[in-house]
Amino acid sequence: MDEVEFMRGRVYGAEHDDPGPRAGRVYAQLVGGPLDGLLLDITDLTEQERVRGVSLPTEIGRYGPGGRSSYAPRPDEPRRFDWRGDAL
Structure with missing residues (x-):
């Protein structure tokens, strides 16, 4: 399995031994770029933060x-x- 396939369906920033989404959380799918296919937990973002977007290390x-x-x-x-x- 290559790196891209390994990362699909995982949550950005999650631990490797617990990579999946959690019940009761809200996720957005990252599309394109190096994080393509990952899910981003947006539960705690304000509406303004969601509209503005994110910059992820x-x-x-x-x-x-x-x-x-x-x-x-x-x-x-x-x-x-x-x-x-x-x-950068």
């Missing part, structure tokens, strides 16, 4: 360790966050 983006990947919700599908690019 990742070691597998363009800039490697210390880099971040930006994702923003689709206007017509707020539970799908599209990749906007990588930054």
Whole structure:
């Protein structure tokens, strides 16, 4: 199994031994970029934070360790966050 397949269905930031979604939480699917296919727990984000999008630390983006990947919700599908690019 390659890295991309291994990560599908996992929650961003979850422990490796407990990677799945939890009941009672709200998730958005990350689409595109280095975190494609991961789920992001958006339960505790305010409405403003959800609309603005997120910048997530990742070691597998363009800039490697210390880099971040930006994702923003689709206007017509707020539970799908599209990749906007990588930054330091």
